[in-house]
Amino acid sequence: MIVSGFFPDSVHAGITGRRSPAWATGTSYSPAAVDSPRIVSLNRAILAARIGAAPGSLLWLTQVHSAGVVRRSGNERTDTDTYREPEADAHWTTADNAALCLSVADCAPVLAFFPDSNVVAAAHCGRRGTELNLVGVLFEEIREKTSSDVSLAYVWIGPCAGADRYEIGFEAAKPFIEMENRYPGSIRATGTDRYLLDLRAVLHRQCIEAGAVQTRIRVDDRCTITDASLHSYRRDGIRSGRMAAWIVRG
Secondary structure: OEOOOOOOOOEEEEEOOOOOOOOOOOOOOOOOOOOOHHHHHHHHHHHHHHOOOOOOOOEOOEOOOOOOEEEOOOOOOOOOOOOOOOEOOEEEEOOOOOOEEEEEOOOEEEEEEEOOOOEEEEEEEOHHHHHOOHHHHHHHHHHHHHOOOHHHOEEEEOOEOOOOOOEEEHHHHHHHHHOOOOOOOOEEEEEOOEEEEOHHHHHHHHHHHOOOOHHHEEEOOOEOOOOOOOOOHHHHHHHOOOEEEEEEEO
16 A cells, blocks of 8 residues: 555655465565565565665664664665664665665554655554654654754554554553553553553654644554454464555655
């Protein structure tokens, strides 16, 4: 799916889907998922061709559910034999034609463009990254390094585990319970030590806190757990592949 009618014409962004409802093989973009490295390399090459990028030029991360952010020069290349990529969960660049990619299943991809500095950025926001306010860390680094005006940024929050299905235990929920005043309604008790987390609502609020404005934020409200066209680790377990989300300028 291409994110259309939102970013300026010079920016291209999107997210892939789940090709087969029976098995994920052939549709994953992450070596951490079920597919072989050969299949992952093939899928990444096909994605590069689809978005008009040179083979091997897509920029990926080794995602570790952190608040780690890296700046990309645009000259990096992924070693498809070892997949040695920076350990982080967000990256950004001012380079033309540098496609920033994420692999996602139930975590939310957040893609952003800062028009005054020509920065594109991508963040992999799961429960842990959201607890650590990865979006806020990313936007603050961009502001400090480029003097970007975050209020001008275009921010897209992609599909993720939905508020009615993303159930977590008490220890995972505890930080969000403690932040209830900051993010009202984002965490709901469903039973003894069980809670539902509205990941999208927290991310949306964090974007606002970081300086983004409502009229420049778009939210894809699809739930990965209930939408069979999307990958979901919570639904499919080890059979789940990973989707690719990307953003590129130029």
